[in-house]
Amino acid sequence: MKKFFALLKVSVKSMLLSSTNSRGNSRKKAATGAGAMLLIAFLGLYMSGLYSSMLMQVLAPVHMEVLVFIFMGMGALVGGLMFTTFAVKGVVFGGKDNDLLLSMPVSTTALMASRVSAIYLENLLFSFFVLAPAGAVCAFMTQSGVGHSLLFWVRLIVAVFALPLLDTALSVLLGALVAFLSARVSKGALGQNIVMALYMAAVVWFVFNLNGMIEGLAANAAGVKESLSWAAPMLWMADGIMGDWGLLLAFAACCIVPFAVVVFGLGKVYRQAVTAFAARSARNDYKLSAQAASGQKKALLAKEARRFFGTPMYMWNSGIGLMMLVAMGVAALVMRRDLQSLLAMVGGDFPTALAAAAVMGFCLSMCAIAAPSISLEGKYLWILREAPVREGELLWIKTGFQLLLSVPCTVIAGVCLAAALQLSLWEGAALLLVTLLFNLGHAAFGMLMGLAFPKLDAVNETVVVKQSLAVVLGMFVPMAVVGVCALLYLLGDMLAPWAALALPLVLLAAFAAGCVFVLAKKGPAMLRAL
Amino acid sequence: MLRIEHYSKTYPGGKKAVDDLTLHVRPGEIYGFIGHNGAGKTTTLRAVAGVMDFTEGTITIDGRDIKKDPVGAKRVTAFLPDNPDLYEFMKGIDYLNFIADLYDIPADRRTKDIGRFGDAFELTGSLGSPIGSYSHGMRQKLALISAFIRRPKLLILDEPFVGLDPSASHLMKGYLAELCQGGSAVFFSTHVLEVAEKLCHQIAIIKDGRLVKSGPTEQLVGDSSLEDVFLELEGDK
Known part of the structure; x- marks a missing residue:
């Protein structure tokens, strides 16, 4: 056990440091790490609290509070899976220190357990952020008073600790499949992309069905619960939290057993798995033919594209916002009649253009392509530094790559939305103008965050793309800018119609101009100092 | 080809990695740079390659100042770190x-x-x-x-023989010589003193960031071996 805890300490420390930047003293690192953690915690608690209270408002009057825990438990499970499945490949099977640790007199099961425990801790955080607000909502919004007893909280804590065990077992198995495909399929990235696409399709199907379930919740809550019999462990968890100790224990067993099987089963073959997943031998059948030349800029852009499209972790995490943006635009156009009748029901005062711009801004905020790109250079940064290219040019190529992807998506989505929502010509033009300005500011801001909070020593790209401070700030600060713009629109609307557009436009122009100016002025020196 | 004049590098925290280093590499020369671990070899090579900023002195490659005209200087240079991580x-x-x-x-x-x-x-x-x-x-x-x-007009190599098999090492030595015959220069660090002694026209020995001896290999080595000279200068003999 002593060895296990020593290994666990290393894994956890590595995980905790993953959000910090690689420069600065330990106090600064701790502060940036804590800041990122607080931001994620706040958002997690807020989102979960919001959805829990929305559900509870519908379900408490019909005494079906149990469904809140079923849905939130499912949310935690699916969210945790999304968050950690692709991390498993790097954290569990592809750690840089695998060679070192496997050469030490430590059992492979202990090593596997320590790696898996780090994933468990991530899932535990997720479980806590989702279930704790649901518990708080239950305590305040139910009439039965079930949430006021100490035992309710004890049962909730048991669920919070047990659920991530199931999540971890599933994500380790799926992650092993991803690692296997990457090693075995010649187009490893394509294989991973297919798995991720199927996974996203499953999530979308689930979300669509969940929406349908919530719509008919109040009328048929009991029926909805019955229809969820395929997710029996979630029902046991929810009934357990609400007071059934037997079902809670059954749920705990349902989580502990798969976790133990995965840890001990894969632990026994950990060495073989690590070897098999890493074994990619170079072929020896290449025939050199005439090579083509291209310019510096094209080569650097092609390199960014190759990294983005060839690294599923990067593409799916940083590109999901753009996919959502285009999908939303096309879906709005296809279902424009439904959308228009919905808007007619809401009434003529609804700020349609504002809503479209806000949703587009939200999707674009999630497109953090430039923010992690400096950290992704990591150990390869010497190649760019040695190259006869000015630092400023390197930064603009990285920023430009994000714009190259986001601008066409913005235009497609903007045009589709303008047509679907029947916006006037000037409203459509304004929508495109503000979202394009936002694109520019967001890309430049992301690049600046990448330079200010680099993570050049990350153990794998998962850490950079998912957890680095640059990415967290590169997403959430622009989201806050979108929020402030919406407020300014509403404020301006109270003054004069022109002010409603002018105020957010001025803010966005200032945001874009400020970020571009700082990037141009300070960026090269910041890159040189890394 | 390469002129390093009064080059110093101080790391944040005050540690002086290299102190007032001056050396010149002429076209057609293979210049060996030797010293113990942490002597300042890699720090110097990285500064010459324009990969790392430095505090004092000037470095010019083929007449181009690495600070004032980094793109021009890098265009005629190739640098290989000791452990080249490639995409x-x-x-x-x-x-x-x-x-x-x-x-x-x-x-x-x-x-x-x-x-x-x-x-x-x-x-x-x-x-x-x-x-x-x-x-x-x-x-x-x-x-x-x-x-x-x-x-390249100047090839900068940090421990180039580490990880290469004997035939690749032999090939590389041949290509280095060929490059120099064409008027280019090679500036490299190594711990393999036998190779340095046989391959280099000039050798510089650095200790604790300061140049302790430099000159043509025959002159520097004299009747003894480079290993003896190195150990004597390092105070290990």
Whole structure:
């Protein structure tokens, strides 16, 4: 056990440091790490609290509070899976220190357990952020008073600790499949992309069905619960939290057993798995033919594209916002009649253009392509530094790559939305103008965050793309800018119609101009100092 | 070709890694840079390559100041760190083309040089595979090929013999000599004193960031061996 805890300490420390930047003293690192953690915690608690209270408002009057825990438990499970499945490949099977640790007199099961425990801790955080607000909502919004007893909280804590065990077992198995495909399929990235696409399709199907379930919740809550019999462990968890100790224990067993099987089963073959997943031998059948030349800029852009499209972790995490943006635009156009009748029901005062711009801004905020790109250079940064290219040019190529992807998506989505929502010509033009300005500011801001909070020593790209401070700030600060713009629109609307557009436009122009100016002025020196 | 004048590098925290280093590498010379671990060799090579900023002094390559005209200086230089990490998401041939594009190497010349050096280092057949599947030695060879196809005026190498098999080492020595015959210069660090003694026209020994001895190899070594000279200067003998 002593060895296990020593290994666990290393894994956890590595995980905790993953959000910090690689420069600065330990106090600064701790502060940036804590800041990122607080931001994620706040958002997690807020989102979960919001959805829990929305559900509870519908379900408490019909005494079906149990469904809140079923849905939130499912949310935690699916969210945790999304968050950690692709991390498993790097954290569990592809750690840089695998060679070192496997050469030490430590059992492979202990090593596997320590790696898996780090994933468990991530899932535990997720479980806590989702279930704790649901518990708080239950305590305040139910009439039965079930949430006021100490035992309710004890049962909730048991669920919070047990659920991530199931999540971890599933994500380790799926992650092993991803690692296997990457090693075995010649187009490893394509294989991973297919798995991720199927996974996203499953999530979308689930979300669509969940929406349908919530719509008919109040009328048929009991029926909805019955229809969820395929997710029996979630029902046991929810009934357990609400007071059934037997079902809670059954749920705990349902989580502990798969976790133990995965840890001990894969632990026994950990060495073989690590070897098999890493074994990619170079072929020896290449025939050199005439090579083509291209310019510096094209080569650097092609390199960014190759990294983005060839690294599923990067593409799916940083590109999901753009996919959502285009999908939303096309879906709005296809279902424009439904959308228009919905808007007619809401009434003529609804700020349609504002809503479209806000949703587009939200999707674009999630497109953090430039923010992690400096950290992704990591150990390869010497190649760019040695190259006869000015630092400023390197930064603009990285920023430009994000714009190259986001601008066409913005235009497609903007045009589709303008047509679907029947916006006037000037409203459509304004929508495109503000979202394009936002694109520019967001890309430049992301690049600046990448330079200010680099993570050049990350153990794998998962850490950079998912957890680095640059990415967290590169997403959430622009989201806050979108929020402030919406407020300014509403404020301006109270003054004069022109002010409603002018105020957010001025803010966005200032945001874009400020970020571009700082990037141009300070960026090269910041890159040189890394 | 390379002029280092009063170069000093102080790291944050006040530690002086290199102190007032002056040395000149002439065209056609192979210049060996030796010293114990932490003496300041890599710090110097990285500053010369324009990879790392420095606090004092000037470094000029082929008349171009690395601080004032970094792009011009880098255009005539090739640098290989001691452990060259290359983009693992690229295939070997993609990496070579990427480097060739950055240095504006024409298509026909790059095809010819990639074929020549690829065949010599027995790597051509593997150029279609991702770099992630290469062994350490194969990566080292690919990095060397990427340096040679640039036909640099100054080749900077940090511990180039580490990880290379004997035949690749032999080949590399031949290409270094060929490069110098064409008027280029090679500036490299090594711990393999026998190689330095046989290969280098000039040698500099650095200790605790200060140049302790430099000059033509025959003069520096005299009747003893480079190992004896080095150990004597280091105070280990």
